[in-house]
Amino acid sequence: MFSFQLHATDGLARAGTLTLPHGTVETPAFMPVGTHGTVRGLHPAEVRRAGAQIILGNTYHLHLRPGEAVVQALGGLHRFSTWDRPMLTDSGGFQVFSLEGLRKIAEEGVEFVSHLDGSRRTITPESAMEIQWALGADIAMAFDHVVPGQASRELAEEGLERTLRWLDRCKRRHAELADSHQPSAISDLPDGRRLTADGSVQTLWPIIQGGTHDDLRQRSIEGVLALGPWTGIAIGGLSVGEPKPVMHRVLEGLNPALPTDVPRYLMGVGFPDDLLEGIARGVDLFDCVAPTRNGRHGSAWTSTGKVNIRAAPHRLSEAPLDADCDCETCQRFSRGYLRHLFMAEEMLGLRLVSIHNIRFLIQLGEQARVAILEDRFDRFHHDWRERYHPRGAP
RNA sequence: GGUGGGGUGGCCGAGUGGCUAAUGGCAGCAGACUGUAAAUCUGCCGCGCUUUGCGCUACGUAGGUUCGAAUCCUACCCCCACCA
Numbered sequence: 001m002f003s004f005q006l007h008a009t010d011g012l013a014r015a016g017t018l019t020l021p022h023g024t025v026e027t028p029a030f031m032p033v034g035t036h037g038t039v040r041g042l043h044p045a046e047v048r049r050a051g052a053q054i055i056l057g058n059t060y061h062l063h064l065r066p067g068e069a070v071v072q073a074l075g076g077l078h079r080f081s082t083w084d085r086p087m088l089t090d091s092g093g094f095q096v097f098s099l100e101g102l103r104k105i106a107e108e109g110v111e112f113v114s115h116l117d118g119s120r121r122t123i124t125p126e127s128a129m130e131i132q133w134a135l136g137a138d139i140a141m142a143f144d145h146v147v148p149g150q151a152s153r154e155l156a157e158e159g160l161e162r163t164l165r166w167l168d169r170c171k172r173r174h175a176e177l178a179d180s181h182q183p184s185a186i187s188d189l190p191d192g193r194r195l196t197a198d199g200s201v202q203t204l205w206p207i208i209q210g211g212t213h214d215d216l217r218q219r220s221i222e223g224v225l226a227l228g229p230w231t232g233i234a235i236g237g238l239s240v241g242e243p244k245p246v247m248h249r250v251l252e253g254l255n256p257a258l259p260t261d262v263p264r265y266l267m268g269v270g271f272p273d274d275l276l277e278g279i280a281r282g283v284d285l286f287d288c289v290a291p292t293r294n295g296r297h298g299s300a301w302t303s304t305g306k307v308n309i310r311a312a313p314h315r316l317s318e319a320p321l322d323a324d325c326d327c328e329t330c331q332r333f334s335r336g337y338l339r340h341l342f343m344a345e346e347m348l349g350l351r352l353v354s355i356h357n358i359r360f361l362i363q364l365g366e367q368a369r370v371a372i373l374e375d376r377f378d379r380f381h382h383d384w385r386e387r388y389h390p391r392g393a394p
Numbered sequence: 395g396g397u398g399g400g401g402u403g404g405c406c407g408a409g410u411g412g413c414u415a416a417u418g419g420c421a422g423c424a425g426a427c428u429g430u431a432a433a434u435c436u437g438c439c440g441c442g443c444u445u446u447g448c449g450c451u452a453c454g455u456a457g458g459u460u461c462g463a464a465u466c467c468u469a470c471c472c473c474c475a476c477c478a
Contacts, residue, residue, distance in 0.1 A: 031429095033430065036430090040430075040433090041433080058429085061430080088429095094430090095430095098430080098431080099431070115431040141429080144429095207429090237429095239428045240429095268428055269429085271427095271428060274428070287428095289428070289430045293427060293432065293433095295433095296432080296433045297432085297433075298433095299425095308425080311423085311424075342433095343422095347433070350433050351433095
């Protein structure tokens, strides 16, 4: 049910196919983020047409609202959202980082003050598994302790050691859930719908931490592998405030220690240039809120750099966002119209640029894959960088 | 014709002697955003310059009082309400 086939490598870059209960994912691939069970602003059909093979959901947010019991009662996250392809749920570990000030970390778990109503919610490694099991994504993520990019060695070490201890607990609880899952014993609702998520099986992926310290990263991966085997391994705690060269160094340092026969997932990355830098360093999967968030904010990526569609010069432009893009937005709408939509605060504008940005990243993954298969990734990467000059970059 | 209220920067609208080139909001301009507390946030926003500063112009118009006026006085112009 869970397998990864590596088709080709080009330097450290890899092209493969990941097989999951709800379908396959050709890598390298970008996974759009759908925190609340929806890629914000977009219809599942639009996400699909943008080329998405797999999307994310979030444990913390879906636990608070509507609650995993509701999702489960309505058939699991796939059926609930009508996204019938692969899905991955994040564990809430990132919220330990992003909701700093609203949470308290203890060995047992993390106590959150709900940002919705102020109520106290505790997420433990065990409950993160139970929630994700109820949501029913193909891939569940271990509950981890993410620390900021500027974190001291001491804090990074604390985060990585706790993440390892929690991983052990996640693995045990997830195994219990899987063992107790008897397809023949799925309880049914009176109307015949199944209570468990599609009746399909779910896999658990661990997360490597260790901040920006190479030796801590090594310790983290050794600890993770000792608890294996795994069907995929995630690299967490990057793109959280550390300089880019540091992220690159950490990825390079990790490479020799990573097994080659499982996909590597770099969590929370990234921007287009980061995607290629990650692929160049052996990463297979990415996710990031940037395409949708930036899209809503009027910031679009194009093959020749970043474009702020609200900027005055686009007022009379008939050109598409990106002449080289095959997305629905670029095939149909002018910059002038898109700018108008943003100035008028029409929601269509937010959606159209989100669609473009998602398609842009997915297309980038597709192009990289072809280049790797044809053994010309370095050339592709170089040429791409030559054209893409994000403002403010050297 | 009379009485009362009012005319402030692109718009709305505070401000009733110095701390006011003038609070706010809108509009406009530019930027940020990396496992989503984000359709959010930040900066600029009279003109010019050698721009952490300097100069000029400015609160209907003209004049006056004062060391100093968007703020006080006079006249005029215009707008609104009510009365004839």
